[in-house]
Amino acid sequence: MKGKNLRYLNDNPNAMARTVRAGFLLLEHFSLPAFTQVLDTLVTANLLRPQLFTSRTFGMSDGEVVSDLGLVIRPDSQIDCAAIKDLDLLVICGGYRTELKASEELTGLLAKAAELGVNLAGLWNGAWFLGRAGLLEGYRCAVHPEHRPALAEFCKATQVSSEPYVIDRDRLTASSPSGAFHMALDWIKGLHDKALVEGIEDILAFEESRYRRIKPAENICVSAPLREVVKLMDANLEEPLELEQLAVYAGRSRRQLERLFREQLGTTPQRYYMELRITEARRLLQHTELSQVEVLVACGFVSPSHFSKCYSSYFGYRPSKEVRLVK
Structure with missing residues (x-):
């Protein structure tokens, strides 16, 4: 389970990854949620x-850009060839009401970016x-159904x-905000590793990350009884339920429940x-001002020593060494 859990934080602190530079070109009425x-x-x-x-934001001019939600955004700067040369990824942010009209300037800038090898x-x-x-x-791509x-x-x-x-070599396209999120995750996984992506999911898409599988190569859906059990577990972290209680709630025997977890x-x-408990403990330590004792009680641990032992087993260091992200 060690590799399955949140060991994405500085797995190899000595490895220095090159910083990837992303630019976002905000077109008029761009989809703010997708961006x-x-x-x-x-x-x-x-x-x-x-x-x-x-990351940097760009506009076709040096003025403000109105998003699809009516919110006004002032990009960092106007896009030009000099700015493009400094990018590894250029994201064209359109929207439902973005006019399908490409100026010669924009077309030329995109062609220049492709020539420079920008994704x-x-x-x-x-x-x-x-x-x-x-x-x-010669590429596959995704675009909103209307277009x-x-x-x-x-x-x-x-x-x-x-x-x-769709991610096809150096072209990344998404047709919706949800598609944009998964596109970004998939792209990051290609640059770094699965552990980092799982960490992002744990923070931004917990509903999905709860059911993340240890054996992702096997395309098995999580069944309704198992989903119900996981929800019960998640709702009872402070006072964990016994396996026999979970089996009764799910209408399964203990052996059947163990088989569902093993197979799925x-x-x-x-x-x-x-x-689930140790992950929630880490979240509370990072993002709240609760003391270590308050956290271990909230996550169903009976003693500081037991909590410290379990925490060290999962993350490789004691809970007292956890980085607090709240000021």
Whole structure:
């Protein structure tokens, strides 16, 4: 279970990863949720492993840009060739009401970015602008359903997918905010490792991370009885339920419950329950001002020594050494 849990924080502190530079081009009426999903993912990655990413926002002019929610954003600067040369990733942020009209300036900048080897991404209908610049030939891409016909009309050599996101070599495209989030996660996993992605999920998508499997290669869905048991575990961290109680609530025998955990989550109920408790303890230590004693009580541990032993087993250091992220 050690590799399964949150050991993503500085797994190898001596390894110095190169900082990846991301730029976001905000088009008029861009999807603010899609943009923030990607940005929040990069920021959270930096929280777990500092200085992995930098980010800048750009506009086509030096003025403000209105998002799809009516919020006014002032980008860091106007995009130009000099700015593009400093990027590893350029994300074109479109939206439902973003006009499908690519100026010669924008088309030229995108072509220049591709020539320089910059990874290019499109959110919502951002793929349309990449296609308009001739940068999706021979690629698969994702675009919002409203704009698929428009993109397919002139991108004959492009496979326009109905998937929420597509990463095809150096092109990343997403058709929705949720797709943008998973696109960013998948991209980060390709740059770093699965452990970092699991850490980001634990913070930003806990509902999904609760059911993260130890054996991801096996495509097995979590059944309804098992989901119910996990929810019960999650709701009873301070006073953990006995396995027999969980089995009764799930309408299964103890042996059947153990088999469900083994087949679908690759572990035992006891170990999974411990992981939920120790993960919550780490979250409380990092993000609250609760004392160590208050945390161990809130997570169902009977003594400081037992808590310290379990914590060290999962994370490799005592809870007293945990980094507090609250001021």
